[in-house]
Amino acid sequence: MNQTDLICPICSQTLSLRIAKGRKSNKPFIMLKCAADPRHFRAFVGDRTYITQVLDQLEAKTKPDKTSQP
Numbered sequence: 097m098n099q100t101d102l103i104c105p106i107c108s109q110t111l112s113l114r115i116a117k118g119r120k121s122n123k124p125f126i127m128l129k130c131a132a133d134p135r136h137f138r139a140f141v142g143d144r145t146y147i148t149q150v151l152d153q154l155e156a157k158t159k160p161d162k163t164s165q166p
């Protein structure tokens with residue numbers, strides 16, 4: 097499953113997704129930006145449910161899972 101289906105309205109590249117943390121609040125948020133040129137498109141997601149979901153997905157991806165190894 098793709099993390100995001102969002103594409104840049106300028107160049108139609110898939111937007112890159114990053115987890116960032118607020119400097120003051122220290123709360124995680126999601127930053128979306130065009131992979132080709134961040135000036136094309138940049139967006140921030142502050143919805144906690146979505147952020148938790150994405151974080152879980154990233155963790156599942158990076159965590160070595162012995163059971164699912166071929």
Ligand SMILES: [Zn+2]
Binds near residue numbers: 130131132133
């Ligand atoms: Zn672009």
